Amino acid sequence: MGCIFLFLIGFGLCVSGGVTLIAYTNFLPAGISWTEYGIFISGRIECYFFPAGLLLMTIAVLLYPDESSRHEE
Numbered sequence: 001m002g003c004i005f006l007f008l009i010g011f012g013l014c015v016s017g018g019v020t021l022i023a024y025t026n027f028l029p030a031g032i033s034w035t036e037y038g039i040f041i042s043g044r045i046e047c048y049f050f051p052a053g054l055l056l057m058t059i060a061v062l063l064y065p066d067e068s069s070r071h072e073e
Contacts, residue, residue, distance in 0.1 A: 003064040010056030017050025 024041055032040070041047040 003060045006063075007057055007060035010053040010058075010060060013049040013053030013056065015053075017047060017053060020044070020046045021050060 021041060024037070024044070024047070027040070028034070028037060
């Protein structure tokens, strides 16, 4: 049950961070370069939610017990 909860927390963080990253790409047509975009998002804490969520989801998937280990005889 804990792995599923960890996965859902990670998924929520991924969605939150991903939407923020996409929203900030609206600055590109305003005249900033990709380098300036990268510098800008590296200073925003909400943009770190995306990699943190990916990390939590990866940990949850790796810790989740598979079916073959439950039915050992």
